[in-house]
Amino acid sequence: MSTVSLTQLRSEAASMFGRVQRGETLVVLRHGRPIAEISPVAASTPSWKKPALRLVAKGAALSRAILQEREDEDLF
Template sequence: MKTVTFTDFRKKVSIFITEVEHGETLVLLRRGKPVAEVVPFFDRSGRAPSWKKSGIHLQIDGSELSSAILEERESEI
């Protein structure tokens, strides 16, 4: 990880982007405080989005969870 002032980054952006292409991570500083992180791009197209992954299937022995919830709601009335 390399820290770079924002002014230097603006002046030498091409050099720094080449470094990022080769795996370097840059932390940009403005007035001595970190304001941004420039990281190499990682192609995630091979992974399925989290909303497509199968979730947890809850079940109570002998009945479905939804039926148990409805029975509990009715008993509270």
């Protein structure tokens, strides 16, 4: 996070917004006091809403294991 004066922001707006576009957050100061914070726009989809990776278990499927166990019980 960098700080810039309001005067500096006005005179170098293009380069300042370029820094923001590259991911930097700027705090704008007026008379040495923070008045604004300029930060990049958040991603359109939050990470918690993105689909999770599918987990694949190794071995026999649970349904097959249950059916096999039932068949084994019927033999006795």
